[in-house]
Amino acid sequence: MSTVPPNIADTAGEYVATEGSSVRLVCDAQGRPEPDVVWSKNGLRLTDADPHYSLDDDGSLEVLSVDDSDTATYVCTAVNVVGMKEKRIRLFVHGQLPMTLLGPFLFTVTLESFFRKFIAFESHFRKIET
Secondary structure: OEEEEEEEEEOOOEEEEEOOOEEEEEEOOOEEEEOOOEEEEEHHHHHEOOOEEOOOOOOOOEEEEOOHHHOOEEEEEEOOOOEEEEEEEEEEEEEOOOOOOOHHHHHHHHHHHHHHHHHHHHHHHHHHOO
């Protein structure tokens, strides 16, 4: 039986989630023997011991009831006896937009707040990548 180093499928590298929702980050890892998948957030390993996260058998990570502190870079690492492969995934969490339009001012302020967070998020990661 031949061995094959891990490879991670080219799936979404960025996710946007609404505060309070759950999001599933996909890490489709292949290799022979089948690689183990571990997740980290900002360099710290994530485990099922934290009820905020669920590590699925298929290698995916579910982040439950997201909030601002979940906006981060997550790394999926696939490891087997032949090698290792990593994939970076960015998660951006925004506040809930109002379900009804109570007035143009309220709606404008809420959207402005969302875009300020998004711009700050993008700026932060551009500095890291350069």
